[in-house]
Amino acid sequence: MKVADNVNPNVYEKGSVREVTKSDLDEELNDDFDQREIFDIIRNISDPEHPLTLEELRVVEESNVIIDNKNNLVHVYFTPTIPHCSMATLIGLSIRVQLLRALPSRFKVTVEVTEGTHVSEHAVNKQLADKERIAAALENNNLVQIINQCVRSV
Amino acid sequence: MEPIWFKEVLADEIIKNDDIINEMQSIVTDIVSGHIDITRIVENMAGVLTHKDSENREKGMRFFTNLLKKIPQDFLTVTQINFISKFYIDRLKDNHRVIPAVLDGYLTIVGMKHFNISLCGEYFSVLFREIACQSQLRQDRLNIYLTMQITMDKDMEYMKSLGPDFVFGLISSMDGERDPRNLLFLFNFLPKFLANIPLGHLVDEMFEVISCYYPIDFHPSPDDPAAVSRDDLALALCPCLCGVQEFGEQCLVLLIEKLDSSLRVAKLDSLRLLAESCKKFKPETYIPFLKALWSSLYREISHKTDEELKLAAHEALSALIANMAASYNTDQSFENFVKGIIISMQTSLAESTTVAQFVETSRVLLSTANSSKESCFIVTKTMIPAIISYYEFKTSAKLQVASLEFLGDLYDLAKCWDVVGDIDKQANEIIPLCLTAVSEPTKEHQMAGFKALIRTIDVLKPDLVLPFVEILIHIVQHSDDHDILLVSVETTNAIARKYPELIMDLVVKGKCNIEEMVDNKSILQKRLNLLSNLASIDDFTRVIVEEMLKIITVDDKNAYNVVKALNGSISNTSLYTEEKVTQIESDHGLIDSILTWLLKEIKSGSKESLVHGYTLISNTMCSLPSEKQKAVLERHSSKIMEKCQNEAVYYPLLECLYRSLHQNVYDSSYLHILNLSLKIAINNDNEFIKTRACCLVAHFLNKAEFGQTFELLYESLKSYLSSCSKDENICLSLIQLFGWIAKALILRGSDLFMFWLQKILITLSNPECCQQGAEAIRLIVSDQPDCLNARHHCRTSLLYRQRIFQSFANLSEKFDPISETKETYLLCWAYVLEKAPKSVLNNEVGKILPLVVDSLDSDNKDLLVVMIDVLIYFVQAKNILVAQSFQTILPRLVKLSEYVKSMDVRIKSLQCLHEIANSYKTALLLPYKTDLLFDLAPSLDDKKRLVRNMAVRARTRWYLVGAPGEEKDE
Secondary structure, eight states: OOOOSSSSOOOOOOOOOOOOOHHHHOSSSOOOOOHHHHHHHHTTOBOSSSSSBTTTTTSSOGGGEEEETTTTEEEEEEOOSSTTOTTHHHHHHHHHHHHHHHSOTTOEEEEEEOTTSSTTHHHHHHHHHOHHHHHHHTTOHHHHHHHHHHHTTO | OOOGGGSTTHHHHHHHOGGGGGGHHHHHHHHHTTSSOHHHHHHHHHHHHTOSSHHHHHHHHHHHHHHHHHSOTTTSOHHHHHHHHHHHHHHTTSOTTTHHHHHHHHHHHHTSTTOOTTHHHHHHHHHHHHOOGGGSOHHHHHHHHHHHHHHHHHOHHHHHHTTHHHHHHHHHHHTTOOOHHHHHHHHHHHHHHHHHSOOGGGHHHHHHHHHTTOSOOOOOOTTOTTOOOHHHHHHHHHHHHTSSGGGHHHHHHHHHHHHTSSOHHHHHHHHHHHHHHTTTSOHHHHGGGHHHHHHHHHHHHTOSSOHHHHHHHHHHHHHHHHHHGGGTTTOSHHHHHHHHHHHHHHHHHHHOOSHHHHHHHHHHHHHHHHHOHHHHHHHHHHHHHHHHHHHHHOOOHHHHHHHHHHHHHHHHHHHHTTOGGGGHHHHHTHHHHHHHHHHSSSHHHHHHHHHHHHHTGGGOOGGGHHHHHHHHHHHHHHOOOHHHHHHHHHHHHHHHHHOHHHHIIIIIIIITOTTSOOSOHHHHHHHHHHHHHHTTSHHHHHHHHHHHHHHHHHOTTTHHHHHHHHHHHHTOTTTSOHHHHHHHHHHHOHHHHHHHHHHHHTTTSOHHHHHHHHHHHHHHHHHSOHHHHHHHHHHHHHHHHHHHHHOGGGHHHHHHHHTTOOTTOOOTHHHHHHHHHHHHHHHOOOHHHHHHHHHHHHHHHHHSOTTHHHHHHHHHHHHHHHHSOOOHHHHHHHHHHHHHHHHHHHHTTOTTHHHHHHHHHHHTTOTTTHHHHHHHHHHHHSOOTTSSSGGGTOOOOTTHHHHHHHHHHHHHHTOOOOGGGHHHHHHHHHHHHHHSOHHHHGGGHHHHHHHHHHHTTSOOHHHHHHHHHHHHHHHHTTOHHHHHTHHHHHHHHHHHTTOSSOHHHHHHHHHHHHHHHHHSOHHHHHHHHHHHHHHHGGGGGOSSHHHHHHHHHHHHHHHHTTSTTOOOOO
16 A cells, blocks of 8 residues: 555644524525635545545635636635645645536636645646646546545535 | 064164154154163164164164154153163264264263263263264264253263363364354353363463464355354354453463454454453453553554444453453552553643544543543543643633533543542642633633533532622623523522522622612513522522512513513423422412413513413413312412403413313313303404414313213314304314314324314315415424423323324325315325324335425425425435436426525425435436536526535535446445
């Protein structure tokens, strides 16, 4: 068995479930997409190496999600647990795939590594921004299997 | 002619004729009745028993063995048995073909009543010398083991005297046994053997033979109908491995080795073995291994995902500590061991950054403390101060709350093991920490602090009462949070039970003095809530209740608040017992005062305030014994009755007095009241009063004693109803009343309800009043607060909803709804289905599913919500009928996922789609996958967030259908 890159990562507290407010239950009101909602979609993706979620490892954080409802833009920054993590691309891909499946098609989604947190940051970002390569990756059954296992628990 | 067994030709006959065996019963009959002696038969068999051909000797022995089996166990005499036994022992030396019959035969002999145990010594010594057990067949091996078991059961002392030879014989017999059934037998038999027969120098050999099976690795063949499972074997092996103290060292070495293996089963078995061994081995056995054991246990306990392993490790640790605790006074190692645990746990507590990690670690300490009095003492003594400084040191609020809970747990354990007295100094430190916590501004801290205080109230010192009371009273008066208010009141109650005088001075006569009323209604209400709660304590009852009643009778400004507070507290039955309420009523005349107040207010007061009064009276009434109830009625009923006759406004007063009576309180005025109630139920315009009247009619019907009393009431009811005019106006009221009557009858288990249910069902074909009919059905199946329940001394039959479901299903079979009322008809079904126990529905899927599918097409929100719920239930049960209708169901659900009028319907339909993807086989789902992914996309952009959340779940789940990485048991 391959030993994980980061054998003993820091584990953080899980946030609480979003509380249902009065306005959530009001039939008439329109709820816009917000940071928290995007975060809720990706927080429970599990890490490919540990039985932990991306939230518990602080790979994704609510404050690293940017959303612009008017211009239909979603921008997610994620932070690998260590700068030389070989799983960074895979984690990025999982986040992208999950958002692709769970967000309306009107949004343009960008997933990037938080600046200065990974040694090959630019290479990873480039890969994640390349539609062709993502499409090609999703043709690969092994890769799809790993990604599906990561997003299954969501 | 004499039968053949009387002659010497019997021997030849046995050789020639295999069917002679069928004559066995007649032979036995002859022997038992004394026609022939067994010795003569044996003589006649001589030819075959000593035949030179081994095949024929086998036939002879088999015949003899069969004969012995048929003879009653107590028939043969000692001498006869001695003779036969000698013969059989001799036969052990014979050809291998003969042996199975000999083994089988000797097993029968051993079981005989007059068997002399000393014979078996020779048998075993010849057996062990001549026969290799493991080269016999399975059944023959079992026969050998069985013989040993029976002889041991008969005379253990003699078997002991056989000494090491017997032990060695057993060891060599079972060495190499492979059959799971035989092994299971041996494992069950060995503990008894080990416990009684000294092993002498053969300890190592015995352990070797047993331990070679450990850990069990066995998979029964899949087509074995009565297979022995791995777990059966493992469970049976465990007590063998730790059967005697002498095994101790070897057992522990083995166990530790397997505990460190990477095989999960081996670990689980080892942990169970450790727990089991603690019942047998002495504490000294473990001392050399404690370090190794703890490091292995710690590894399993801190396992991240495997709960079963973790639990087994906890159990093993508890057992080990409980065992070791016995050596507390003689040996230092136990204390060192527990301290070692504490040190490693303290390190991981200090390192934990999340509550999950903290709780995980604290659980180990709690297991340790929970195992024995001694360990509890050591753990609580060390950990209470440690956690207190941890609280001050850590800044995370969640961890602080968790540590308060942990302190409470530790204190509870100390109390449970009765060591609080010994850790006095440490326990006293908890209370100041609670004070620090409740002084924080956040709700979480306050809640945790109060809860910890309630648990440790025994060590609260009087000098700290004042600061707590200051904070409590502040919260009680100024907080608006329901949870914290509840806890504060509970805490005050706990303190008051410990220091009644202090609370009396500080609260009742001090800060919350009832005589100094404040103008702010909200503060006043909260104060009164607190006081009415405190009044449940004996020391306070008199003072508080008297004051409160004074307000009710004199001061009408605040009376409403007092009534509301009293009502809230008295309806809490865990706070106010029936005896307490009775005492209050007889000492202070609670009902009289409330009645007086109600009479004064009834025309001017708001409905809400009056309802509190009515409920208070009825709740007080139901706590009183029958005698007191009668007395109350005597005092008031005639007066109120009179008022009711003239003005219906007074009716609720009458109702609340009569609602909660015992079943045996009955008098002739009932019929009168029933007629009055019926009149009001049908003719009154006030919805509230009308409902109260229906409710009282239902209560009367439900409680009336079986027999004449009930029949009288029922007849009078029917005649009243038939006499009233069939007026359009009263039709709706009648339907409501029918609902109540049916409910009352079915709850008392009477079949008469069918008549009324039928009447209600008829209304469903009338578009004008079908809505009311549906409401009546809803009333029958749903729970009514403060009505027709055991607290009000009503009869309640179990499973009545199931009966309604069945009766409704039967009645509706004949019912053919017209198109205008179809929706209401389905709605009735929805009400019945919603409340019917779900397991009942499983048998009727064929009947219900068409109704559900029909309803998915309707436009009624309530109907849709219930029906989709039922559908979800069927889906979760993986019902195959649902899958057969996917073609209809899926498009309808997709359509409902955009149902504009209600977000609940949208959420439920999406949830149902999610469950469908979860439950059914891929092959059934795959044809619809592409369409559904496309159809679900619009819901991702729904205007309501809750709908979007569910849409995300449904759509991402459908993406996984048939995709690599999906985990599903097909």
